[in-house]
Amino acid sequence: MSLTTTPVETVIATLRDLLGERLSVNASVREQHSRGEDTTTPTLPDAVAFVETTEEVSRILTLCHQHGVAVTPFGAGTSLEGHVNPVRAGISLDLSRMTAVLEVNEEDMDCLIEPGVTRQALNAFLRDKGMFFPVDPGSHATIGGMCATRASGTNAVRYGTIRENVLGLEVVLADGRVIETGGRVRKASNGYDLTRLFIGSEGTLGVITKVRLRLHGIPEAMSAAVCQFPTLAAAVETVITVMQTGVPVARIELLDEDQMEACIKYSKLEGFAPLPTLFLEFHGTDASVKEQAESVEAIAADFGASGFAWATDAEARNRLWQARHDAYWAAVNLKPAHRGITTDVCVPISRLAEAVVQAKETAKASGLTSCIVGHVGDGNFHCLILFPEGSQEGLEKAWALDRAIVAQGLALGGTCSGEHGVGLGKREFLEQEHGVEALAVMRGIKASLDPRGIMNPGKIFRN
Incomplete structure (x- = not known):
């Protein structure tokens, strides 16, 4: 034989x-x-x-x-x-062992790294140089993975997403060829923008092996603030007004009453009530930070905010933002023996209040516990839907709620995914959002660069 x-x-x-x-x-x-x-x-x-x-x-x-x-x-x-x-x-x-910071150009404020470097590790390396990398998805993600999923996070409202902070890439294509995209210059007008093609491609077109990043100077002053609201609508209307008046906030994060309850319990946040809450951060000079915070405080007061509290020392700021970064785990732990799925809707800022309130009402009507948290300064919010672990019926009910919230977001001119990417979870929404012809073009690009279909198959497209 x-x-x-x-x-x-x-x-x-x-x-x-x-x-x-x-x-x-x-x-x-x-x-x-x-x-x-x-x-x-x-x-x-x-x-x-x-x-x-x-x-x-x-x-x-x-x-x-x-x-x-x-x-x-x-x-x-x-x-x-x-x-x-x-x-x-x-x-x-x-790729988690590819963790070298290959070069830092202090005068030009850029660096070249391998894909396994995390944001936390890079910023620790840069701290003494007076620079930092701002894209903060709230987890210990690798920067290569952040590029692949077109990540965003809490600082995007001021510093942009990963897309705006990548100058160039080294990519290995499906057949083993190695190409370089972009470069060190801040702008160029020649050829197709291959860097942006691979940003958000989710490993379906090639493997990112080097990343050249734009860096930013560490601000002279930083101040965090927290304020709470009587209703979810009031908190979101405050966000819309702040953005429309042009206050240059660095971060503005929304936590609904259920998410605040979870964070109070999980992160031991004393002195707060389980009410809709905004976490804010301001960057700049001492004078400008004070002016920004006072402007936001006045706007928030118009919408019934209470307990507007500033935190200027690093320890207090870090405690607040650690609680925000732990929001996912706090929500999952809100109910014993539960897991969660997360929506990632992003809508035009003018439709944000309608989208968030509608999502919360839909979640309540479903009978499932949900927590809303979001980078609302750019219209992006997440509804973490809890369901009993091991329950197929609960999981199917959670997915049905997810689909309903996404449909509401799309109807308001939004997107099914503001920062998490498509992967397996959002494939069904692509045609609805982009149309048949656009999806055919995407498939054509995939077939051209990966004719044998070996690169992360099953992601973005159903087959």
Whole structure:
């Protein structure tokens, strides 16, 4: 009897020679790479490859392209839309060991890093240089993953999303070719904008192996503020007015009453009530920060805000923002033995109050507990929908609520995903949002750059 070696077995045997112990078929390692922080059914990859250089990534993709073996890039595994779930098994390509800061150009305020660097690690490296990287998705995500999902976060209202803060990329294509996009200049007007093509491509077009980032100077002064409101509508109307009057807030975050209850319990936030709340931060000079805070306080007062409190020392600010960053875990822990799925609707700022209030009313009518939190300065909010862990009926009910909230957002001129990306969780909304012809163009780009369909298959498109 002759034994036939499958393509994936051939790839694994070759990669074992290339990577040695950095290629793992261990069950627990494969389990760790079977999904992110989402509720999709996990899928075990056939093997996990821990890469350390662009050359290794190139050789792996060349090999997998030749044999038609699926490749799913993996960073920190923090995605909420199933991006790292290897739905067709194959190789999970772990880039978390590529953590070098390759260069920092202080005069031009840019740097070149490998994709496994996190925002926290980069800012620790930059602190003594008087610069920082502002894009803050609220988790220990890798910057390569942030580029792949077109991440955003709390600072986007002032500093922009990852898209506005990436100057160029090094990308390994599906067949192993390595290309460079963009450069160090702040603007260019030649050729197709390949950098923006790969930003948000979710690993379906290639693997990002280097990122050149725009940096910003650390502000002279920072001040955080918190104010609470009698109604959710009043809090959101305050946000709209602040943005329309042009106050240059650095961050403005909304937590509804359920989310505040969760944060008070989880993060031990004393002195606050479970009411709709805004967390704000102001950057600039001492004088400008004071002026910004006073302007927002006056606007908030017009909408019935109470307890407007400033925090200028770093410890108090960090405590507030840590509570905001822990909002997801706080919400999940609000009810024992529950899990959550998260919406990511973003609407024009003028429709924000309608969208948020409508989402909350729809959630209440469903009978499910939900918590709303959002980067509302740019119209983006999340509704974390809780359901009993292990309950298929509860999960289906949560997804039905998710679809209803997304439909409401689209009807208001919004998008199904402001910052989490598409992955598996948002695929069904793409045609509704973009139309058949636009989706066909996207598929054409995918087919051109990945003709064998090995790059993160099943993501963005259903097939």
